[in-house]
Amino acid sequence: MVSVKVGLCYSRIRHDEKLLLSALRERGHAVEKIDVRDQQFDLADPPAALAEVDVLLDRCLATSRSTYLTQFAAAYGIPVVNSAETATTCADKVETSLALEAAGVPTPETKVAFTTGAALEAIEAFGYPCVLKPVVGSWGRLLAKIDSRSAAEAILEHKETLGHYEHSVFYVQAFVDKPGRDIRVLACDGEPVAAMCRSGEHWVTNAANGAKTQEFAVEDDLAALVAQASAAVGGGLLGIDLMETGTGYTVHEINHTVEFKALNDAVAVDVPGAVVDWLESTVETAAVPAGGD
Amino acid sequence: MVDCIECGGELSLYDDIEAGEILDCSTCGAELEVLEVDPVEVDKAPELQQDWGE
Numbered sequence: 001m002v003s004v005k006v007g008l009c010y011s012r013i014r015h016d017e018k019l020l021l022s023a024l025r026e027r028g029h030a031v032e033k034i035d036v037r038d039q040q041f042d043l044a045d046p047p048a049a050l051a052e053v054d055v056l057l058d059r060c061l062a063t064s065r066s067t068y069l070t071q072f073a074a075a076y077g078i079p080v081v082n083s084a085e086t087a088t089t090c091a092d093k094v095e096t097s098l099a100l101e102a103a104g105v106p107t108p109e110t111k112v113a114f115t116t117g118a119a120l121e122a123i124e125a126f127g128y129p130c131v132l133k134p135v136v137g138s139w140g141r142l143l144a145k146i147d148s149r150s151a152a153e154a155i156l157e158h159k160e161t162l163g164h165y166e167h168s169v170f171y172v173q174a175f176v177d178k179p180g181r182d183i184r185v186l187a188c189d190g191e192p193v194a195a196m197c198r199s200g201e202h203w204v205t206n207a208a209n210g211a212k213t214q215e216f217a218v219e220d221d222l223a224a225l226v227a228q229a230s231a232a233v234g235g236g237l238l239g240i241d242l243m244e245t246g247t248g249y250t251v252h253e254i255n256h257t258v259e260f261k262a263l264n265d266a267v268a269v270d271v272p273g274a275v276v277d278w279l280e281s282t283v284e285t286a287a288v289p290a291g292g293d
Numbered sequence: 294m295v296d297c298i299e300c301g302g303e304l305s306l307y308d309d310i311e312a313g314e315i316l317d318c319s320t321c322g323a324e325l326e327v328l329e330v331d332p333v334e335v336d337k338a339p340e341l342q343q344d345w346g347e
Binding site for chain 2: 012013017035062136141239255257
């Protein structure tokens with residue numbers, strides 16, 4: 001593999017980015033760390049830090065920065081992982097749900113409403129419990145499991161009062177009675193790298209919230225669904241979250257700047273190594289001009 | 294070692310510390326962002342934003 005100059009775009013170096021940096025440097029790739037907070041993005045010409053790289057790796061912690069960064073990279077003609085299409089689709093739960101539905105990927109039944117009155121009607125139609133989520137957000141923040149009409153009225157009033165317009169886009173979902181765990185599959189262009197289940201007492205079984213993690217074997221049916229879900233949102237390096245329904249799986253979230261430290265600890269696979277393998281093959285396939293041999 | 298800018302306590306540093314990394318002060322609990330590594334310079338870490346995540 002030729003040496004590639006990778007621009008790792010970040011605003012915070014998490015343990016995940018340190019794992020990636022180590023894997024890239026161990027392979028002899030040149031890594032330019034690019035703090036996106038220091039950059040200014042011209043409409044036509046890339047900032048100097050972006051201009052000299054072979055590929056950009058979007059590891060922005062902030063979704064807004066990620067979506068705009070990838071769009072600028074696309075406009076400049078600089079290869080970026082993940083693509084702007086993938087980032088835009090995965091950054092917004094409405095966009096993700098629409099993409100999954102269009103591709104025929106099983107996903108929880110969802111309704112979107114723009115007023116508290118319409119949202120309350122949607123909640124009542126689902127019955128209790130049901131789930132209310134922010135359209136942008138991660139780590140299980142601001143998820144609400146609604147158990148009664150009085151709780152629904154209170155939560156909707158709070159959301160409307162929060163002020164930001166995004167909180168007045170009410171994303172209501174059927175509650176999936178999962179078996180105390182959900183499944184995270186890390187996939188590269190639809191090919192599973194590793195998977196884990198995340199178990200806990202709380203209805204939100206998120207590693208960031210302290211769920212216990214354990215390696216999960218990816219059978220053929222799950223692998224096929226992961227490939228389908230990945231293609232639905234534009235592919236790339238993704239964290240695909242699924243729940244078991246008793247008759248199969250349902251995809252409830254796809255993460256485009258996927259964190260994998262918990263997964264790396266839970267499985268035997270060298271996750272950052274596998275990600276770099278894929279990055280190398282992606283650059284080769286795209287025939288990106290490389291920096292040397 | 295680097296001093297916490299909140300309480301003045303001393304923080305031990307890893308050898309592979311990176312600019313952009315967050316350090317937790319074990320004395321006062323402050324989150325500090327590494328701005329520079331040679332020499333190490335820290336500042337208060339930004340507060341959590343609603344669109345942060347993966």
